[in-house]
Amino acid sequence: MISLSDFLLLSAALFCIGLYMVVAKRNAIQILIGIELMLNAAILNLVAFGKYDKLNNSGQVFALFAIVLAAAVTAVALAIILNVYRQYKTIDPSKINNLGD
């Protein structure tokens, strides 16, 4: 079978790509995609460990919870991005530097 460390290594690599996107990108939507990548790496870890819990399915159940949480995060974040765009006419996070009254 596929060993546990293969899954963990892959998810570490995905997490680092997500981290790079969050730090480097100048667009809120791309930062959001980076966050989604990091969340997916975490879910991959949950699922890989969940293989060793047949009775309680804890890994898979919490992977499901994490997916639902990601959906909630995305919905709210996209609504905020739309609002920010309406107010500032840009979604570059480094250009948004004053409070809207």
Added chain:
Amino acid sequence: MMLVKIMFYILAAVALGSALFVAASKNLVRSVFMFFVTLFALAGLYVLALADFVAITQIVIYVGGILVLILFTFMLSGRETLDAIQQQKSKLINLNKLPAIVLAVLFFVVMFIVLRQADVNELDWVKVAVAEGNVIKPDGIQIENIGVNLMTSYLLPFEVISILLMIALIGAAHLSRKEQEA
């Protein structure tokens, strides 16, 4: 068993390659569509980890829901965002991105060392689970068990997360509503 390994490496390569393309692409729409490929490859990896229900949920929620939502926002937020991205210089390695690359690579090195030292294949509880036969086998059906567990041991987190999802969706609808007057 050999075929499973080959499938795993193919899917891992697809996931990593498309994720790198998403991170490197200058074109936002292209990177969003490439993110589809990453998510599908990850769903395949969940199947290889014997979590077929999570894989289906991943496809339904991520590919069907979240990505369409991202595309919607992109379309609604107008042309200026696209122009702003195109204006960046198309050098292969942008010097502004260097700190982020260094950070990501160093973080990966730290994770790699931690993985080496943790020795995950020889964990105690994994050994116990294997000895007791508490391991998901490829020929078993887990969905029934997941359903029973979701309604018994994990009932409280299930209810909490359903309320949280409802709050988040109402909040999103409220935030993205157009201001009537003022």
